[in-house]
Amino acid sequence: MRLGAELTDGDIVRAVLAGERERYAQLVERYRDRYARYAARMLGSADAAEDAVQDAFVRAFDQLAQCKEPDNFLGWFFLILRNRCFAERRRSRATAPLEAADSVAAADRTDGGAETAERRRALQLALLELTPDQREVFVLKHVEGLSYGQIAERLSTSVASLKMRMHRAYDRLRQELREHA
Amino acid sequence: MSDHDFHPLVMQLLDGDLTIADLPAELRAQGEEALRLLAAVDRRPVEVPGVVQRVMRALESRPAPRRPRWKRALEPREIRLRIRPWLLAPALAIAAALIVWIWPARLTAPPPLVTVRFVLVAPDAKAVSLAGTFNQWDARATPLVRAGANGVWTVSLTLPAGQHQYAFVVDGQRWVPDPGAPAVDDGFGRRNSVLTL
Structure with a gap:
């Protein structure tokens, strides 16, 4: 096993499974912010994103023995968080809508102009009108900066179907932004 | 195609496959609208520093994740032996007796x-x-x-x-x-x- 900071995800997963549960903190530390952004854009709320990331990490710990490829912990964890975000959206739709784009608006008050803040908020609200599948492909490509090929690999789907989903998302976003302009 | 649909070339602009200069003049306005949409994408990091502590606290009350017993049995493992000298002497004596008993020919002198x-x-x-x-x-x-x-x-x-x-x-x-x-x-x-x- 490698020492200190050189530990790979696979090393950490194997160590945790061998009983060193405190090492799991390294995985959480490593990926919490990266996935919080994904969750925040998917859920439209930084608070909801934080809860989702926390919940997903706890769930991943419980199921860690089922992680067939410890070296691909990242891809495996992403699917857990993704399911959590999709479930959260279904739940919040059924009860009360999330306070959309709250984190965006709060942050923009300090580091951006009012116009930029308004555009960001409008786009975040429009994103919440997409289907979860459409929103996800938009977030992974334009927020996380993944290529269609990378997204296809992560979601086990084809580039053609992702592009179709994305093009529908573009049209829907345009419609939403125009209606609320 | 409805009023809200982007032109396929503008879609390619949004996908990053074309630049605004690649669009014909009649699509430039639509292209600029598309670029404004992308400019509003919020790529700023979302920091959640408290998550580590809360996750680790939540794990304290949870059972350790373990592979099923049969999977663990098949995994390679490191075995550490602690040798106690006072136990080693009888073990060596037994081993020597077995060698003499099983391979007597090997202990005798080779034929001329x-x-x-x-x-x-x-x-x-x-x-x-x-x-x-x-x-x-x-x-x-x-x-x-x-x-x-x-x-x-x-x-x-x-x-x-x-x-x-x-x-x-x-x-x-x-x-x-x-x-x-x-x-x-x-x-x-x-x-x-x-x-x-």
Whole structure:
């Protein structure tokens, strides 16, 4: 096993499974912010994103023995968080809508102009009108900066179907932004 | 295509496959609208520093994740042995007794070596070799040398004392027992010569 900071995800997963549960903190530390952004854009709320990331990490710990490829912990964890975000959206739709784009608006008050803040908020609200599948492909490509090929690999789907989903998302976003302009 | 649908070329602009300069003039306005949409994408990091502590606190009350017992049994593992000298002495004594009991022959002195000269008279042969228990019956391992012009073939070998069986192989095909030594049936219709040293 490698020492200190050189530990790979696979090393950490194997160590945790061998009983060193405190090492799991390294995985959480490593990926919490990266996935919080994904969750925040998917859920439209930084608070909801934080809860989702926390919940997903706890769930991943419980199921860690089922992680067939410890070296691909990242891809495996992403699917857990993704399911959590999709479930959260279904739940919040059924009860009360999330306070959309709250984190965006709060942050923009300090580091951006009012116009930029308004555009960001409008786009975040429009994103919440997409289907979860459409929103996800938009977030992974334009927020996380993944290529269609990378997204296809992560979601086990084809580039053609992702592009179709994305093009529908573009049209829907345009419609939403125009209606609320 | 509805009023809200982007033109396919503008879609390519959004996908990053084209630039605004690639669009025809009539699509430039739509292209600029598309770029404004992308400019509003919020890529700023979302920091959640408290998550580590809360996750680890939540894990305190949870059982450790473990692979199923049968999977664990198949996994490679590191085994550490702690050797206690006072336990080692009886173990070594038992091991030594087993060695003496199982392999007594290995502990006895090796048999003495004896040099033997094998001779066959075969005036018409082009090649003669010797195959036997001492060379795993390999017909090419021990060639004989023709000594002079009278058809005498000869080779000298140093062999351990004991009994050996052998035969001459003439021209690589014909197996011939030694006419000057006793022979036994090899069980396959041939006769092997026997040499006792």
